[in-house]
Amino acid sequence: MRVLMVGVDENTVGGMLTVVQNYQKASDFCDSTHLEYIATATRAGAWGKIKKMLLGFARIAFTIRKHDIDIVHVHMSERGSVFREGFVVLLANTLGSKTIIHMHGAEIETWYKNQWPLVRKLIRYIFCSADRMLILGTKWRPFISEVMQGQTQKIKVLRNAVHVESSNMACASATDILFYGALIKRKGVDDLLQAFAAIKDEIPTMNLRLYGDDQDYRPIEKISEFGLEGRASYGGWVTPDNREQVFANTLVNVLPSYNEGLPMTILESMGYGIPNISTNIAAIPEAVDDGVNGFLVRPGDVEALKQRLLKLCTDKELWQQFSNNAHTKAYDFFSLDSHIKRLLSIYDELLADHSHDEKGF
Structure with a gap:
């Protein structure tokens, strides 16, 4: 399979970048997916952000066409990220790739509920347009299910994961x-x-x-x-x-x-x-x-x-x-090995699902 991930660049430090870097360092995962990565967001001034986003969109379209990408996996947060990565989802759908939203937003529920009804309608459309929605824990399932109007079959829990030392390395005399x-x-x-x-x-x-x-x-x-x-x-x-x-x-x-x-x-x-x-x-x-x-x-x-x-x-x-x-x-x-196995199984399931999932709202 061929997977394109979309998210933030190396200047946007934080948990989302760490998740992406863990994938990029996992050789088995990269080999299994022929992984490509394109950033659409950066920590910069207004023009720098716009430039990164537009160049990212162009590269995404080119990459999907050139490499016949099977799955576009976007890492999304709240606020502008929803609309920026939402455009990527709609673009990838148009170009024939399966799409996954990987929701990292800590304030997504509060932010969503504070939007105007028309904006909430657009957010629902973006979420429902994805073939799968990955959430970090069961706590978000009721909210995401409500936004996606009961399309629960699309929602998968994929908890964050890290490299875990084989033995306990913590020091009791640390200060x-x-x-x-x-x-x-x-x-x-x-x-x-x-x-x-x-x-x-x-x-x-x-x-x-x-x-x-x-x-x-x-x-x-x-x-x-x-x-x-x-x-x-x-x-x-x-x-x-x-x-x-x-x-x-x-x-x-x-x-x-x-x-x-x-x-x-x-x-x-x-x-x-x-x-x-x-x-x-x-x-x-x-x-x-x-x-x-x-x-x-x-x-x-x-x-x-x-x-x-x-x-x-x-x-x-x-x-x-x-x-x-x-x-x-x-x-x-929370070991990275088990996390990657679960993600690969989600990919396999998605590619094997030839049914026409309901999209939109």
């Missing part, structure tokens, strides 16, 4: 509390800074390390605002080159988000054996079992976040239990 994600309001960074500031004197050997794409959050100023100079730092984006060192120094990964999909940062750290403290939203409870391999709190509950963080940093027996359970959960449910 870092990690935040690893985009530095934006919905990730709850302020809540973490507030919680750590309140307990820092009770855990004098622990330090807070912020890693991620700074989207005008100004982390250095925030660290100063919460009085955490000398106890917190900002290290930029975690790259494949420094990920091992970052994880080796990490005792706990904390992601107190308000909206999410299935965060790659949680899966990557669990695959290393690092326990997580996160929120009970989206598909996160499908990875983090509260009180078993990590802790879950309500979004915005700084008091609970503070208590759980203090507990996990001071109770070494509990930490070790959570660490072992986190690694086991990642190995059993």
Whole structure:
């Protein structure tokens, strides 16, 4: 089979890019699919974004025709991504390829419900036009099914996955509390800074390390605002080159988000054996079992976040239990090998389905 994936470029760091890079690095997957990849989105000014999008559209049309692409697999988020990648779906349908939308949008439901009726109608048309809709967890099935007007046969759960170490690599003597994600309001960074500031004197050997794409959050100023100079730092984006060192120094990964999909940062750290403290939203409870391999709190509950963080940093027996359970959960449910096998089976099923699925609305 021949597969064309469409998504963001290497300048648009985040979970979606990590997912794509995992596919590109998986030689068996690339060999099975003769994988091609074209970016239609970038982190740039308005003209740069338009240029990337239009050139991407042209390359997609050319590639589908030249290489006789069987499946066009688009990675979609909310807002402009829906319409940009939605155009790709409609274009690919016109050119005779099967189409898959892989929905990564953490705020897709909230965003959709805030649109004008005519815009919602267009979104429904885009979703229904795809041959398959991949969602990151069962939490989204009712919403996506409603938008797709009951076309449940098209909806498939494909949880994010990561490389999982063969053994638990987490270090019980590590001294870092990690935040690893985009530095934006919905990730709850302020809540973490507030919680750590309140307990820092009770855990004098622990330090807070912020890693991620700074989207005008100004982390250095925030660290100063919460009085955490000398106890917190900002290290930029975690790259494949420094990920091992970052994880080796990490005792706990904390992601107190308000909206999410299935965060790659949680899966990557669990695959290393690092326990997580996160929120009970989206598909996160499908990875983090509260009180078993990590802790879950309500979004915005700084008091609970503070208590759980203090507990996990001071109770070494509990930490070790959570660490072992986190690694086991990642190995059993979120390994890249099993993920790729499931995706290939979805591809095979789609190509074998010669029925004319209902499209549109």
